[in-house]
Amino acid sequence: MQRILIDADTGIDDSIAILYALKSKKILVEGITTCFGNSGAAQSADNCLRLIQLSGLSREVPVVIGAECSLDGEYASAPAHIHGENGIGNVILSESSQTPLKEDAADFIIRKANELEGDLVIVTTGRLTNLARALEKDPKLPRKVKKLVTMGGCLQVPGNVSPFAEANIAGDARAANQVFCAGFHMVLVGLDVTMKTFITSHDLENLERYCSAESRPCVEYIRKALNFYFEFHRQSEGMMGRCVVHDPLAMLIAEDGTLGEYAMIRACVEYEALAYKGMIVTDHRFNSEMEQDEIAACIRVDSDKAVRRLFSVFQ
Ligand code: RIB
Numbered sequence: 585m586q587r588i589l590i591d592a593d594t595g596i597d598d599s600i601a602i603l604y605a606l607k608s609k610k611i612l613v614e615g616i617t618t619c620f621g622n623s624g625a626a627q628s629a630d631n632c633l634r635l636i637q638l639s640g641l642s643r644e645v646p647v648v649i650g651a652e653c654s655l656d657g658e659y660a661s662a663p664a665h666i667h668g669e670n671g672i673g674n675v676i677l678s679e680s681s682q683t684p685l686k687e688d689a690a691d692f693i694i695r696k697a698n699e700l701e702g703d704l705v706i707v708t709t710g711r712l713t714n715l716a717r718a719l720e721k722d723p724k725l726p727r728k729v730k731k732l733v734t735m736g737g738c739l740q741v742p743g744n745v746s747p748f749a750e751a752n753i754a755g756d757a758r759a760a761n762q763v764f765c766a767g768f769h770m771v772l773v774g775l776d777v778t779m780k781t782f783i784t785s786h787d788l789e790n791l792e793r794y795c796s797a798e799s800r801p802c803v804e805y806i807r808k809a810l811n812f813y814f815e816f817h818r819q820s821e822g823m824m825g826r827c828v829v830h831d832p833l834a835m836l837i838a839e840d841g842t843l844g845e846y847a848m849i850r851a852c853v854e855y856e857a858l859a860y861k862g863m864i865v866t867d868h869r870f871n872s873e874m875e876q877d878e879i880a881a882c883i884r885v886d887s888d889k890a891v892r893r894l895f896s897v898f899q
Pocket residue numbers: 593595596597598621622709710735744750751752830831
């Protein structure tokens with residue numbers, strides 16, 4: 585059982601990762617902190633609360649509103665053309681009776697790490713701002729958590745917000761650099777693998793045909809939200825009836841690392857030179873002068889198995 589704290593900018597793909605985590609028998613969601621990105625942090629938290637209710641979980645999962653802008657005070661407007669006005673493809677889910685916890689997101693992360701005594705896995709599917717703020721407050725945090733799995737970055741493939749950078753890393757490059765250098769047992773699930781993993785309309789048809797009665801509300805939501813996401817992929821990438829799989833892949837790998845193959849890298853993130861902001865810079869020297877822990881960058885993934893497993897929790 586993986587005890588997971590999710591940090592998300594709850595857009596369409598984040599929402600599917602969250603539903604998967606809530607449904608999986610191998611994951612216990614300890615809490616969710618939110619961050620600006622696909623929508624504002626407050627909207628992301630509201631989305632999380634509605635998703636928790638939709639999942640039918642009988643217990644409350646704490647949700648904490650986190651950073652509304654980067655460490656440098658920046659926030660580009662939410663990409664409504666990708667994730668809709670509300671971050672979840674304009675799908676309206678029932679309002680939740682639960683409200684966000686009134687705790688600072690960085691404090692919540694530190695508290696959970698302390699409470700779980702080395703057993704906490706953090707999965708980030710948005711900017712790394714909350715985690716960087718937690719690190720500022722507790723530099724020993726990396727040694728207190730079991731693992732950090734981050735959806736973000738690109739190594740051997742082009743970026744999606746610039747030739748060199750991916751959205752979650754570029755969205756707060758300074759925070760990302762702090763986290764990369766902090767000494768977490770970090771697994772990076774970036775565009776190198778997420779852009780090669782697809783959900784198709786055929787997968788959706790099968791999901792609708794074989795889902796359990798109990799999961800039907802979740803599946804109905806997934807169908808509507810993914811249809812919005814498919815349309816973005818059609819317009820931007822020419823993909824018809826399919827989309828790539830970013831955040832759910834990070835969640836699946838957090839649950840079961842054997843889905844991927846990894847290269848160990850020493851890396852930092854460029855945050856000053858504007859043209860290269862968010863670019864991951866790796867040091868391949870044999871005798872590295874960088875006194876830094878290595879990061880496991882996912883370079884290959886069993887995509888078929890990942891997508892099958894993703895939807896298996898709704899059967
Ligand atoms: O670049 C893809 C990432 O950016 C995903 O996490 C998506 O949800 C957005 O946050």
